[in-house]
Amino acid sequence: MKNNFSFLILFLLVQQVIAQKDSVVSKEIVSLKYYNENASMQYLVLENKLKTGKKTEPLRNKTFQLFLDSIAAPNKIGSVTTDNDGKAKSFLPPALKGSWEASAQHKFLAVAPGKEDETAAELEIIKAKINIDTLAGAEARSIVVQVMKYENTEWTPASDVEMKVGVQRLGGVLSAGDEETYTTDSSGAVTVELTKDSLPGDQQGNIVLVAKVEDNDLYGSLFVEKAVPWGIAIKSGNNFFDQRKLWATNFRTPLWLLFMAYSIVIGVWGTIIYLVLQIIRIKKIGTASS
Amino acid sequence: MLVENATSLSEQITQDLLPKKFGRRGMIWTAVLILFCIIGAYAYYRQLRYGLVVTNMRDYASWGIYISNFIFFVAISLVGSLITAIFRLTDVKWATPLTRIAEIIAVSAIVFASLIIIVDMGRPERLLNLFVYGRIQSPIMWDVIVIGTYFIISLLLLYFPLLPDLKILIHFKEKSGKALNKLYRFQGSFWRGTAEQFKITNRSIRILCIAIVPVAFSIHTVTSWLFATTYRPGWDSTNFGAYFISGAFLVGAGGVVVAMYVFRKYYVLEKYITVKHFEHMGKVVVMLALLYLYFNINEYMIPAFKMKKTEQAHLSGLFTGEFAILFWFAIVAGMIVPIIIMLFKRGRKPLPMFIAGIMIVVGAWFKRYLIVTPTLLHPILPMQDVPASYHHYFPSWEEWAIAIGSLSGALLIITFFARIYPIIPIQETITEKLEESEEMTHGKAYQRESEYYEKPVLTPKEQAHEK
Numbered sequence: 003m004k005n006n007f008s009f010l011i012l013f014l015l016v017q018q019v020i021a022q023k024d025s026v027v028s029k030e031i032v033s034l035k036y037y038n039e040n041a042s043m044q045y046l047v048l049e050n051k052l053k054t055g056k057k058t059e060p061l062r063n064k065t066f067q068l069f070l071d072s073i074a075a076p077n078k079i080g081s082v083t084t085d086n087d088g089k090a091k092s093f094l095p096p097a098l099k100g101s102w103e104a105s106a107q108h109k110f111l112a113v114a115p116g117k118e119d120e121t122a123a124e125l126e127i128i129k130a131k132i133n134i135d136t137l138a139g140a141e142a143r144s145i146v147v148q149v150m151k152y153e154n155t156e157w158t159p160a161s162d163v164e165m166k167v168g169v170q171r172l173g174g175v176l177s178a179g180d181e182e183t184y185t186t187d188s189s190g191a192v193t194v195e196l197t198k199d200s201l202p203g204d205q206q207g208n209i210v211l212v213a214k215v216e217d218n219d220l221y222g223s224l225f226v227e228k229a230v231p232w233g234i235a236i237k238s239g240n241n242f243f244d245q246r247k248l249w250a251t252n253f254r255t256p257l258w259l260l261f262m263a264y265s266i267v268i269g270v271w272g273t274i275i276y277l278v279l280q281i282i283r284i285k286k287i288g289t290a291s292s
Numbered sequence: 293m294l295v296e297n298a299t300s301l302s303e304q305i306t307q308d309l310l311p312k313k314f315g316r317r318g319m320i321w322t323a324v325l326i327l328f329c330i331i332g333a334y335a336y337y338r339q340l341r342y343g344l345v346v347t348n349m350r351d352y353a354s355w356g357i358y359i360s361n362f363i364f365f366v367a368i369s370l371v372g373s374l375i376t377a378i379f380r381l382t383d384v385k386w387a388t389p390l391t392r393i394a395e396i397i398a399v400s401a402i403v404f405a406s407l408i409i410i411v412d413m414g415r416p417e418r419l420l421n422l423f424v425y426g427r428i429q430s431p432i433m434w435d436v437i438v439i440g441t442y443f444i445i446s447l448l449l450l451y452f453p454l455l456p457d458l459k460i461l462i463h464f465k466e467k468s469g470k471a472l473n474k475l476y477r478f479q480g481s482f483w484r485g486t487a488e489q490f491k492i493t494n495r496s497i498r499i500l501c502i503a504i505v506p507v508a509f510s511i512h513t514v515t516s517w518l519f520a521t522t523y524r525p526g527w528d529s530t531n532f533g534a535y536f537i538s539g540a541f542l543v544g545a546g547g548v549v550v551a552m553y554v555f556r557k558y559y560v561l562e563k564y565i566t567v568k569h570f571e572h573m574g575k576v577v578v579m580l581a582l583l584y585l586y587f588n589i590n591e592y593m594i595p596a597f598k599m600k601k602t603e604q605a606h607l608s609g610l611f612t613g614e615f616a617i618l619f620w621f622a623i624v625a626g627m628i629v630p631i632i633i634m635l636f637k638r639g640r641k642p643l644p645m646f647i648a649g650i651m652i653v654v655g656a657w658f659k660r661y662l663i664v665t666p667t668l669l670h671p672i673l674p675m676q677d678v679p680a681s682y683h684h685y686f687p688s689w690e691e692w693a694i695a696i697g698s699l700s701g702a703l704l705i706i707t708f709f710a711r712i713y714p715i716i717p718i719q720e721t722i723t724e725k726l727e728e729s730e731e732m733t734h735g736k737a738y739q740r741e742s743e744y745y746e747k748p749v750l751t752p753k754e755q756a757h758e759k
Contacts, residue, residue: 252427288482
């Protein structure tokens, strides 16, 4: 029993020492992410951070060179420098259009300057695109999203792709149905019924439907949006800012407040002026009597 | 015989109360204050040069010791209305020697209240925008208006009772020196002491005493509304105006007690600021401390009883958390201990009163800090994705230097005032002492015949009227 207890203490101590040793090891992490927005804007985001134990901190002002498929001058996407969050962004330049269209699969490479023989980060993706459409019936309104991948020189449906489908609100994406995420079927499609009605839209009643594939292992991050007139038009009162209210500008001060404030100010400052006049009077009396 | 006694008494009072040159201690005291002011000015230069980033105020604790200092100054300035106005209006005779002390504390505090609020601005030149684009709907605008008004009224209340004393000061040219005499002449050479002048002055003082009370109440109520009109834990109270005013009276009275002791000791004024004055002030301070304690119980016990989720973190921080030491110090040292000291007759002697006064003033300064900062560090929406340092606040050396510099500046105004003007009203003291001696000598009338504190001189018009 005593022996067992000693072993337990020894084991815990060894664990503690190992854990402490682990916690002081620092490791620099460079990661790449690919984004495709509305099938038109494609860009890469590089993130550079330092991991010390369980803590990570962004590495600022670090420069990297980005390449498409291979580390060669003609394939250079650009040179980027990390910001305060340790992130840097680069768009695919038009000069690489030929290389991009030549293949269905691509590799993005990040290297630190002066270390061209050593890849800092690598990301492989299959070209994919995402479309959004709507089906509006008499009783229900549905959102149809389709993800297509480029394979054997043609676009084919991409199945088993998880995504968010919903309505863009100020704080994020409000899911269209009851599920948090949806997955494409064998036809590469997802159909979601918009169960939320009476959503406030813009002045014309438009809301923005969105579909978002986040950090997919094969296709990267895909995003598409479409404005539809399914919301409730928000009519802001034409006279909202013209009212005499407490929140209005100084030109629209409530009359009761103006009356109160000016009565008090005039009353008190009138008294002060009267008292200053009394000093002048005292002075006159003094001058006259001398 | 009676006239001779009156004259010698008047001369004695005048000699005792005329402003005196700084001694060695006075010089050291003034030099130290000036040094603190210079360090504060340098820290402010750094703040102007590098921006508010030199402070430790960040997104959440955006009001730090500058605003605490501002409330402290506004609070202590209220004593002018208590001692000078309320006591005058209620004919409290014993408070006469304390009126000028109270008024100069009020004026110096209000000057630095105005300055410290500008210091808190990252772009002080934008103060002008307040007047160009100011909205009367904003409590900040109300504060600017009442502070300006209170300053002017306090200055007038300081100036009117000073007029008869200026004549006395002008008379003692060789004692005051050329430069000061020039100043006295500029301010009061027209004072002849005629009945008409006395009449106008007395009426003006009475009007001022009435006018200053609502303005003084406004200044601190509006300052409290800067907080109470904001929906935040600790500030969301309908009681804030009364709570602030009661606290202001307490710290102001505490400040007067400290000043009474220091002036009495330094200028040897034991005959004028007597043990009786401490006795009376002790009773007043106990009443004010009890009143403020009552409001504190209301402000903290009732929310603690309900312990609403939004208030929980704030109240726990005060009672048992990171602000607990300061909080209990402010309550115990700033209120409870002074009450215990001054409840007893022995505690209302000058030295215990002085110690209690210091405790009240120091406790009050920290109390203002506790009103401002803990609330800002406990917003209703949780603090997310911010650096760890944003969760706490401790002032930077620049903030301390500016805050201490401003306190030194206020003390410097009081110090220079006491060097230039009589800190106890001479004329009023003479009148009161003569009245007292007149009452003692069978109620006989006396004639004040002296070249500088005489019976009001009647102008030919007044003489004709009297006939």
